[in-house]
Amino acid sequence: xxxxxxxxxxxxxxxxxxxxxxxGVISTRQLFGQEVGESSGFQSxxxxxxxxxxxxxGAVIIDGKVIQPRRExxxxxxxxxxxxxxxxxxxxxxxxxxxxGVNVTLVERYGHFxxxxxxxLVLLVIGHIVKGGKQVCQGIGEEIMRxxxxxxxAIINRTAGNNPTVDAEAVKYVMVEMIEEAGVKVFLHCWGVxxxxxxxxxxxxxxxxxxxxxxxxxxxxxxxxxxxxxxAAAGATFEHRSHNVGLVSRIGNLDRVxxxxxxxQPKPKHLGSPTPVAGIxxxxxxxxxxDGLDVATxxxxxxxxxKFIWNNMQKTRxxxxxxxxxxxxxxxxxxxxxxxxxxxxxxxTLEDLKAGTKFPDVVGxxxxxxxxxxxxxxxxxxxxxxxxDNVLAAGRCICAELRMADLVRLIPNCFVTGHAAGVAGAxxxxxxxxxxxxxxxxxxxxxxxxxxYLG
Amino acid sequence: MCLIVAIAALWPILPxxxxxxxxxxxxxxxxxxxxxGTRTFHALTWLGLTVGVVTLVRHRFFCRWICPVGLCVDxxxxxGRRLGRRPMRVPLLGRWIVxxxxxxxLVGYPFxxxxxxxxxxxxxxxxxRQSSRLGIWLPATGFLAIIVLSIIWPRxxxxxxxxxxxxxxxxxxxxxSFHSIITVKGKIxxxxxxxxxxxxxxxxxxxxxxxxxxxAGPVRAKTSSPLRPPGARDESQFAGVCTRCGNCLxxxxxxxxxxxxGQNGWAKLFTPVxxxxxxxxxxxxxxxxxxxxxxxxxxxxxxEKTGIQIGLPEVDMNVCLLGDDxxxxxCKRWCPYGAIRYVFSETQYTLKPQIDxxxxxxxxxxxxVCPTTPQKAIVVLxxxxx
Numbered sequence: 001x002x003x004x005x006x007x008x009x010x011x012x013x014x015x016x017x018x019x020x021x022x023x024g025v026i027s028t029r030q031l032f033g034q035e036v037g038e039s040s041g042f043q044s045x046x047x048x049x050x051x052x053x054x055x056x057x058g059a060v061i062i063d064g065k066v067i068q069p070r071r072e073x074x075x076x077x078x079x080x081x082x083x084x085x086x087x088x089x090x091x092x093x094x095x096x097x098x099x100x101g102v103n104v105t106l107v108e109r110y111g112h113f114x115x116x117x118x119x120x121l122v123l124l125v126i127g128h129i130v131k132g133g134k135q136v137c138q139g140i141g142e143e144i145m146r147x148x149x150x151x152x153x154a155i156i157n158r159t160a161g162n163n164p165t166v167d168a169e170a171v172k173y174v175m176v177e178m179i180e181e182a183g184v185k186v187f188l189h190c191w192g193v194x195x196x197x198x199x200x201x202x203x204x205x206x207x208x209x210x211x212x213x214x215x216x217x218x219x220x221x222x223x224x225x226x227x228x229x230x231x232a233a234a235g236a237t238f239e240h241r242s243h244n245v246g247l248v249s250r251i252g253n254l255d256r257v258x259x260x261x262x263x264x265q266p267k268p269k270h271l272g273s274p275t276p277v278a279g280i281x282x283x284x285x286x287x288x289x290x291d292g293l294d295v296a297t298x299x300x301x302x303x304x305x306x307k308f309i310w311n312n313m314q315k316t317r318x319x320x321x322x323x324x325x326x327x328x329x330x331x332x333x334x335x336x337x338x339x340x341x342x343x344x345x346x347x348x349t350l351e352d353l354k355a356g357t358k359f360p361d362v363v364g365x366x367x368x369x370x371x372x373x374x375x376x377x378x379x380x381x382x383x384x385x386x387x388x389d390n391v392l393a394a395g396r397c398i399c400a401e402l403r404m405a406d407l408v409r410l411i412p413n414c415f416v417t418g419h420a421a422g423v424a425g426a427x428x429x430x431x432x433x434x435x436x437x438x439x440x441x442x443x444x445x446x447x448x449x450x451x452x453y454l455g
Numbered sequence: 456m457c458l459i460v461a462i463a464a465l466w467p468i469l470p471x472x473x474x475x476x477x478x479x480x481x482x483x484x485x486x487x488x489x490x491x492g493t494r495t496f497h498a499l500t501w502l503g504l505t506v507g508v509v510t511l512v513r514h515r516f517f518c519r520w521i522c523p524v525g526l527c528v529d530x531x532x533x534x535g536r537r538l539g540r541r542p543m544r545v546p547l548l549g550r551w552i553v554x555x556x557x558x559x560x561l562v563g564y565p566f567x568x569x570x571x572x573x574x575x576x577x578x579x580x581x582x583x584r585q586s587s588r589l590g591i592w593l594p595a596t597g598f599l600a601i602i603v604l605s606i607i608w609p610r611x612x613x614x615x616x617x618x619x620x621x622x623x624x625x626x627x628x629x630x631x632s633f634h635s636i637i638t639v640k641g642k643i644x645x646x647x648x649x650x651x652x653x654x655x656x657x658x659x660x661x662x663x664x665x666x667x668x669x670x671a672g673p674v675r676a677k678t679s680s681p682l683r684p685p686g687a688r689d690e691s692q693f694a695g696v697c698t699r700c701g702n703c704l705x706x707x708x709x710x711x712x713x714x715x716x717g718q719n720g721w722a723k724l725f726t727p728v729x730x731x732x733x734x735x736x737x738x739x740x741x742x743x744x745x746x747x748x749x750x751x752x753x754x755x756x757x758x759e760k761t762g763i764q765i766g767l768p769e770v771d772m773n774v775c776l777l778g779d780d781x782x783x784x785x786c787k788r789w790c791p792y793g794a795i796r797y798v799f800s801e802t803q804y805t806l807k808p809q810i811d812x813x814x815x816x817x818x819x820x821x822x823x824v825c826p827t828t829p830q831k832a833i834v835v836l837x838x839x840x841x
Contacts, residue, residue, distance in 0.1 A: 126782060244799065244806065269805065270780060284780040286806040288799040308804055350788065370826045372785045406784035 055212030073206060073215045077185065079105040080429040081422070082218030084192040084205055087115020088411050089395030089418030090224030091175050092140045096422030097222075098182040100446050102429045104422075105216055106179065107190040107207060110333065113175035115226065117411055118168040119333035121248040123275055123282045126163045127410025129371040133161030136365040136375055139452035140178075141415025147174045153276045161371065167276040187216075192225060195234035195391070202234045202390040220425040220435055221391045224418060227293065228340035228397035236342060236385035241402065243337035245298070246287030247305035250328040251313065255279035261321030268316050280328060285309075285335065292336035302334055337396075337409055344399025345436070346381025348408060358455065361440045363420035363447060365455045366413045376407070377455055380443065383421050384436045390428075392435050394421035416452070423447050479574045479700035480748035481521065483507030484553065484622040488568055489749035492560035492696050493688065497750035510623045511630055518613060518620055524572040524601060525613055531602050532609035542615075543608035549621025551660055556618065558664015564695035566668060568749060569725070570618050574698035575601065577705075593716060594699060594725045628653060668695070671722075680837045681719050682729040682817075684712055685736060685763045686744040686755045697751035699725040703743035709734035711819065712743065729765065731819030731835055736765060738791045738818065761792075765817030766835040770808045775832035777806040786821035786833050795821060808833060 059068045081097040083090045086108030094106040116122050125145075128137035135142075145164070148155040154170030157163065179186060189209050196204035196215055204217035223230040228238055251271070255278055272283030287305060290297045313327045346359070348366075359379035366376045382399040383392045393399070394417045396409035407413060423446045428435040431442075444454055477499070479485060486503020490496065510517050518525045556567040568574070578594040601612050613620055680690040684703055687693055704712045704727060713730040715723045727743075729736065744755045755763070772778035777797065786808060787795045794814035797806040808821075817835050825831040 124782075244797075269778070269803070272780065284782065285804070286777065286780065286797075286799060288801075289797075312804070369783055369785065372824060372826055403788050406782075406788065 076214040077216045081425040085224035086113040089414040092418035093422035097426040100426035105185040109191040121331035128412035137412035224394045236388035238340040244286040246285030246335040248331040252328045253324040256324040258321040292339040342393040346379040348400035350403040364416035392421040394418040488565040492565040535606040535609040552618040554660020555664035558661035559668035564668035569699040574700035577700040702746040706742040731822040735820040735823040736818040
């Protein structure tokens with residue numbers, strides 16, 4: 001280690017002096033390559049030769065049908081609570097469960113945390129307030145926001161009654177920090193594809209990754225996939241819905257828009273709203289209402305939206321005053337809003353929202369876009385499948401009627417349901433009971449200890 | 456008795472009661488004129504007709520014992536007399552008001568119905584309840600005018616101007632002339648002379664009423680129609696049949712009924728108009744239609760009300776958050792009839808709220824909850840007059 005450090009330092013110095021001397025003998029690329037590959041000075045090294053993939057699926061064609069034979073899957077991990085999906089709901093659920101004193105493993109299909117919040121570039125956080133501007137999203141979700149407050153350029157508009165806008169990279173960073181501090185075990189680049197079931201009981205989840213198909217066994221699985229991939233695979237019933245699927249983008253140089261040229265002109269559409277980075281806006285997109293579970297549709301959406309965003313930017317640049325505006329990036333993740341929604345023991349309904357119904361098993365309070373509604377309570381039953389055991393839903397896929405879909409899916413409300421699912425999962429593990437049988441008062445007590453607001 | 460009625464009338468000041476709603480309906484003038492005007496019996500017509508029958512037997516019984524305005528006028532007249540004021544000698548204006556109104560009613564427009572003293576009186580308790588709105592306290596000045604008038608010229612309102620009093624006088628004359636027909640003809644010759652003058656004036660007044668209401672008809676039809684409470688009569692009739700008593704405003708639980716303060720022409724002054732700025736017409740409420748004394752709002756069942764379209768919303772996409780790619784679903788979520796859908800436009804690449812006119816009742820829920828300020832993106836507009 002020491003040796004390599006020395007070498008690195010040496011090279012750096014050499015490179016620097018070389019550049020300053022104007023020799024240019026060693027390119028920076030060569031420098032970089034040697035710095036990463038710590039082995040032999042080459043950019044890569046051999047792990048094995050003529051290897052046969054051990055963890056193969058072995059799919060074959062029998063009578064024109066593709067058949068996947070039975071096989072044993074390697075067990076990657078055994079844990080108490082397994083959280084599938086590292087979005088706002090999953091990250092909060094994992095931290096909450098770990099803090100409640102059980103072992104937690106979190107798996108995420110992309111290389112970062114935050115889900116649509118970061119990967120989808122949905123940077124505006126709406127839904128944490130109710131009528132009158134009172135903030136109902138507290139607990140770990142609020143802790144994330146407070147950590148963002150402390151970072152430079154991570155969040156703007158964090159004032160009472162307003163909806164803040166975050167920087168996606170700051171959120172990714174804060175989430176890594178919090179997950180590590182809590183001591184949650186993480187596997188990134190893991191796509192949960194199946195549930196390990198024992199009748200009606202979920203025993204774990206099967207993942208697909210670059211390491212092949214593997215399983216993680218757990219006492220309680222929290223489905224924070226957003227699409228309900230895990231409870232659906234476990235056989236729980238759900239409602240399959242369509243919603244608008246869009247693609248968010250960020251555009252830059254808005255601080256270079258010529259104010260004299262644009263004054264008096266109507267503002268072009270699709271210019272978005274400000275982000276913590278000066279001159280950069282994020283541009284939301286609704287997109288058409290489609291089935292977000294259909295891969296052909298998702299592909300079409302990606303391609304159409306990409307074309308639109310590029311072409312629209314070219315049009316915008318034709319407008320006098322907007323010549324310097326440019327497309328910074330499109331979101332890595334397509335903006336799927338709602339797909340599967342669990343059939344739960346209880347349903348979040350608009351009638352209850354209007355009536356301000358109070359549930360004995362309330363585990364969270366939801367907010368609305370601009371504080372358009374009063375407090376609406378989320379009962380624990382909305383996270384619990386009707387029949388399937390040992391799996392809880394968190395995030396946008398909890399049991400809510402169609403008219404509530406647009407409230408349930410909001411980021412702060414995903415924090416709230418994630419928090420509840422995490423604590424309930426931990427309590428179920430500790431008390432060795434099914435999640436549907438947990439002592440709800442215990443869950444509520446721990447939630448309160450973790451500063452959640454329960455009405 | 457007067458006291459009891461007055462107390463009953465002041466009852467609505469106490470929260471939770473609405474006994475005042477029946478006061479304007481006690482007027483036989485309103486009952487008969489609106490019966491003629493709308494050619495339908497309304498929920499409260501019977502009240503006025505009953506009082507009418509009583510007054511046939513006991514002349515001006517109503518004025519002396521029931522009418523709250525009568526009570527007040529008596530009081531201040533006494534005060535006026537003490538100041539040395541004497542009643543002014545004016546012609547019997549009340550009768551002309553009645554004739555014109557009845558005449559108008561025959562062609563569907565009883566246009567001086569709003570001079571009914573009970574309707575005027577009904578506006579007073581508003582001063583106590585919600586006095587911040589112009590349309591609330593302005594109509595109450597009518598009662599104030601009667602009081603001031605009665606101090607300056609004691610009892611001139613009750614005896615000379617009040618159409619309700621005059622109506623009772625005419626009912627009495629009608630009864631007497633019936634008597635004279637039934638009993639021996641021409642027995643009282645002097646009286647018949649007076650009778651013929653009255654008869655002539657009646658015919659003249661009614662004819663004038665018919666003529667003016669008929670002539671003004673096409674003009675009325677052209678004026679813009681404001682948003683009316685559900686069950687409102689056709690706009691060409693509404694301002695005539697409405698007594699401006701304010702019953703509908705008073706009973707509306709969401710307080711969306713406001714007064715026209717001249718936005719739609721003087722003929723529609725103080726008529727009820729809807730304002731969805733902060734609330735909407737509730738899907739489980741028909742109260743305003745139950746308390747209308749004249750049938751300007753016809754009584755509806757909840758089912759019938761759902762079939763009525765108050766107006767239709769229109770969306771200004773320059774204001775709507777969806778037009779700016781913002782996440783908002785408030786109007787769609789609140790619409791009690793599921794009439795709003797968000798449709799994606801391939802050309803604009805944005806969502807646009809689309810209203811199903813078959814389902815929409817124009818209840819204004821979408822407008823009330825629309826979060827944009829100061830201008831609402833979705834606004835209910837009155838349907839064009841047929």
